[in-house]
Amino acid sequence: MLILECPYCGVAADETELSPGGEAHLKRFGPGSSPDEFEAYMFARKNPKGVHFERWRHAYGCGKWFLAARCTATLEVFGTYPAQSTEPPADIIDKIKAKRPEWKGYS
Numbered sequence: 001m002l003i004l005e006c007p008y009c010g011v012a013a014d015e016t017e018l019s020p021g022g023e024a025h026l027k028r029f030g031p032g033s034s035p036d037e038f039e040a041y042m043f044a045r046k047n048p049k050g051v052h053f054e055r056w057r058h059a060y061g062c063g064k065w066f067l068a069a070r071c072t073a074t075l076e077v078f079g080t081y082p083a084q085s086t087e088p089p090a091d092i093i094d095k096i097k098a099k100r101p102e103w104k105g106y107s
Contacts, residue, residue: 002070007080009062021055024067025087049073051096051103053088056080069096 002015011017022045029041046052052072057065067085069078069092076099079092096103 002075002077004056004066004068004070004077005080006058006061006064007066007082008064009058011058011061013058013061017058017060019057019059021057021065024053024055051078051100055083071100 002018003012004015004018005012026041029037033041049072052070054068054070055065056068057063065083066080067083067088068080069088070076071078078095078099079089081089081092
């Protein structure tokens with residue numbers, strides 16, 4: 001079972017209390033973008049086996065959105081952090097590199 005700690009309220013919630021929101025750290029395209037940019041934003045998603053950065057909502061708790069770094073193959077969670085972050089915190093990157101030396105980066 002996947003358990004993520006909400007960085008806002010500090011509750012360790014299992015996946016039944018959370019709502020997934022897809023890939024984190026996407027460049028969003030809206031009005032004024034080209035059709036190709038908008039299509040890529042809406043439909044082109046990475047689906048890696050391994051380390052992935054995702055958006056989650058603590059739906060049955062505080063209701064806030066947050067980001068998580070986890071391995072999609074093992075469900076190992078490297079950490080969670082606020083949704084307003086533009087990139088993963090250094091301590092989470094360090095945890096990933098320590099356990100997965102082959103990892104090439106989050107972008």
